[in-house]
């Protein structure tokens with residue numbers, strides 16, 4: 324089974340993130356990059372499916388040079404190899420361009436199953452799985468909290484407000500996963516050492532056969548037109564309970580039209 328896990332390096336959510344005034348893009352240079360948290364679940368699921376059914380796990384990441392650190396971490400968790408799409412011409416790509424670039428590489432490397440996190444913690448669009456599936460002409464099964472592969476089909480439990488739906492699709496397919504699906508493993512010392520020798524293919528736009536005119540900020544079909552800082556948090560109202568706390572709480576909720 325040829326499993327490809329898409330991994331994005333994102334700015335550490337524990338750090339203060341700002342948008343750049345000149346082009347409304349996230350300032351990524353001043354913040355440490357980490358693997359998008361949901362992608363760790365995607366990697367873990369890829370490894371588990373590979374352990375159950377054989378084959379290999381390839382990590383695919385599009386991003387500037389520092390994304391190599393996240394790729395290396397994914398390899399130290401146990402993935403077999405990686406492809407890193409890196410080119411200055413990709414900077415400023417929107418979701419359409421990102422999906423075009425990743426789909427082009429996926430067509431080149433081949434796949435039975437593509438696994439993604441359900442969303443990134445920086446742009447949080449949650450659209451990449453659907454866009455990839457459409458571009459690749461394969462089914463998408465999204466928001467999986469369980470994945471089972473049986474011969475030529477993949478069956479997932481699709482997380483929903485009311486519980487879950489069971490959805491089956493023929494392989495090859497694209498799956499996005501939620502954090503309930505598993506508990507990602509920590510890289511072992513042996514894994515970290517082994518990762519240093521695992522193959523990482525670095526592709527430029529030209530190597531991948533991607534038209535530079537179709538990616539990057541210049542080709543973006545979407546744009547951030549304005550942004551503003553969130554207003555500082557107001558001090559809350561403190562109500563002293565003098566035996567009538569419940570009434571006061573109810574009055575407050577009624578005044579806010581919550582009840």
Ligand SMILES: Cc1cc2nc3c(=O)[nH]c(=O)nc-3n(C[C@H](O)[C@H](O)[C@H](O)COP(=O)(O)OP(=O)(O)OC[C@H]3O[C@@H](n4cnc5c(N)ncnc54)[C@H](O)[C@@H]3O)c2cc1C
Nearest residue numbers: 329331385415417418439440442443446447448449450451
């Ligand atoms: C005008 C504009 C400029 C932008 N400039 C930049 C920029 O310079 N740099 C930048 O990083 N973003 C930039 N973005 C945001 C970028 O478009 C999105 O990050 C990208 O489209 C993916 O959307 P998402 O992260 O919300 O993906 P989601 O759909 O939320 O992600 C779902 C999953 O897709 C996979 N995935 C997402 N992105 C990648 C990737 N790059 N490589 C591998 N797997 C991936 C992961 O598995 C992830 O969990 C820009 C957006 C706009 C509108």
